[in-house]
Amino acid sequence: MTAIPQGRTRRAALVTAVCAFAVTGTAVLTGCGSEDPDAGTNGVGKLPAAAIQAKTRAAAQGAPALRLSGTVVTSGRTYQLDMRLKADGGTGSVTSKGATFKLLRVGEQLYMKADADFWNQAGGKAGGDGTGAADTLNGKYVKVPQGDPAYKRFSGFTDKNVLLDGLLTLHGTLTTDGHHDDASTRTIRISGDKGSGGTLDVSLQGTPYPLRLVRAGGAGSLSFSDWGKDFAVSEPAKGETVDYGRQLPAS
Incomplete structure (x- = not known):
């Protein structure tokens, strides 16, 4: 039987290790086979863009605070x-x-x-x-x-x-725009009219909360955080x- 050169074995082991890290980390590298970018996520990345928007709006409205x-x-x-x-x-x-x-x-x-x-x-x-x-x-x-x-x-x-209600609405035809990362949180991005109608990054980890919004027409950009973290509001003295x-x- 023909022996496999040690150099090739090392390279194969390195590729396997890098791909394993990519799957468990925040990105999937090209060249690592047909790994599922939604593996280990909440699954919304597999949905059509309109369904993702509906789910993230429902999650946002249901959160007690942000x-x-x-x-x-x-x-x-x-x-x-x-x-x-x-x-x-x-x-x-x-x-x-x-x-x-x-x-x-x-x-x-x-x-x-x-x-x-x-x-x-x-x-x-x-x-x-x-x-x-x-x-x-x-x-x-x-x-x-x-x-x-x-x-x-x-x-x-x-x-x-x-x-x-006013912010979480993208304009135009909705499409998904790839998997991304927001402060080490894996996200799926949805776009209106290929970005001209705004983009919204939605968390793929845990509850599908919106994390970053770029509004249509250069009307600003916003980050969302502290979902569900309550705080007190009271009348001033x-x-x-x-x-x-x-x-x-x-x-």
Whole structure:
């Protein structure tokens, strides 16, 4: 019987080892045979794109809490968000045009918190005597009246269901766009109109939560994390709250 050269045996052993690592890691290498890229996953990668979108939307809506961070472009303005959201409220920071403010929603009550520079830029006045509101509002949670334009503009950033309904919709014909990796988590990507309608990376590990969204038309990108990790939202202390009493300064 013809002996197999030792060099060839070593190469074969190395290929076998590399392929074994690839299957148990986060990628499947070409040249490793017909390994199933969905082996050991939750199986959603084998589904049609529309079914994947339906499952990830259901998973997101069913989660008690999450964190999202990134950018959203709406009505010509770019907002940098870092929000934690749950069914009965949300909290986090928003930055737009170099100005940063915090949002807190407890039930239906929305609060804004910012420094004096923010309120000075907003041009607010505390009353008819022309007294500036900035010192009064500086570092305080300001109750936002529900009839105020600011309530309509910003409350959606703190509303889990409203925000996810608006974000987790890709436009155009849905297709799958390969297996990927997001912070060491294996994902399946779905695309709308080959990417022009947005892309969404969905976890292949555990519950098929959305992990990364690139919105259509350059309207921002967001990362989703801390799915199911609860947090507390509560009314701020009276000493930390200011009731402006009428329409807030336009920002």
